[in-house]
Amino acid sequence: MSNDVPTELKYTKSHEWVRVEDDGIVTVGITDHAQELLGDLVFVELPEVGAEFGAGTECAVVESVKAASDVYCPVAGEVLEANEVLADAPETINQDAYEAGWIFRLRISAPAELESLMDADSYAEHVESEDH
């Protein structure tokens, strides 16, 4: 498993990644580090399309064989789309956390919040500090 953190993404302390797309839309998932900590995923509770969440609120749940873990909405917004592939194949997150394993897309309501997210270097340091 790779510990490489993609440099084009932004990150939260709670191990979500955010890809900023065009027109105020972002894609959200959990990091490779997060899936590795959780182990084999067996269930993903996806957010409902149309639901609105504030930054830092619980919006999805990923469950591994071991435990359930909340996914927090990185920035405020409305859910545009959830990754239905995960309903039948939650292990997609284990296999490809940053691409095929995306969890939901969001129309953000406060773009300034993106600036409070970490870049890849800060996130890598954050992971390092949690490991010790």
Added chain:
Amino acid sequence: MNKETVLNQTHREMGARMVPFGGWDMPVHYGSQIEEHHAVRRDAGMFDVCHMTVVDLRGERVRPFLAHLLANDVGKLKTPGKALYSCMLQQDGGVIDDLIVYFVADDWFRMVVNAATTDKDVTWMRQQAAAHEVAVEPRFDLGMVAIQGPHARPKVEALLPPDLREAAMALKPFSAAHAGDWFVGRTGYTGEDGFEVILPERETPVFWRALAAAGVRPCGLGARDTLRLEAGMNLYGTDMDEVQTPLTSGLAWTVAFEPAARDFIGRSALEKQQAAGSLSVFTGLVLSGKGVLRGHQRLFDGDRDVGEITSGGFSPSLERSIAMARVAADSGDELTVDIRGRQLPVRRVKMPFFRNGKACIDL
């Protein structure tokens, strides 16, 4: 600081993810918990169980001592090497621990107890043993490895001391043989065939590596938990504890009320509990749809709260979620579980869920 077994460094070198577990630093998996689970169901896997404690009980009166100490009856152990699963109870019927006891010789029985309960177990046993002049000796000089799966025993054979091989391979289920400080029981906690091998601690890392070289897959505590859950085997501290008795934990079959004259600790409390009636029932559950059952989720029969899940999870063999639960005696067979505010249908089933490579329930 968590305690480490003699295999700690070996686990790290073999790529284990280590986690704290009951005061010990233990491997939870070596990459994929689900693949480790399947290895045990289909081939052979091994578990570091050095954190569990071997306790030797020696004395001429060891048999009457154990007849008093344990809820199951050591009188069932008629030939040397036979093993018995039992609970050790408080006077009020609460479970101090669950354990396996082996009849080795007329003046020597051997027990294997849980890791986190070792100190209280030894203290309790010594209190009870004094009157019988039985020595209670925890064997911290011994390690233990469980090798489990349909192909486990033949892979272990060549790695045993030569003078133990033949006796080990001739063992019937739930019996043991020994030679020197090596002790092999045909027992386990997975619902598959296999051995639990007790050996000198200093020889354990070499044994572990030799098993790996023989094609036995190292497995972590994660797979151990999904395997035991599928096999319908209780976990101490989760499915029963000092508050629950064997009668409300699906363990009535391990309590020997006959012969009636055997006065074991907890007997009168269990008899009172039984006479009072309407005891909670311990049951298996299967979740019909998607989701994962977990400990402490509440269960409902219609609008009525009837109890809770004691342990639950995802069954890799059945590819759906299963659980053990304690519910009111008059609960129906079709219940609902509250998972994060959603009510999902669950069905009561008779355990085990899965053993010896086969599903034991209809899906």
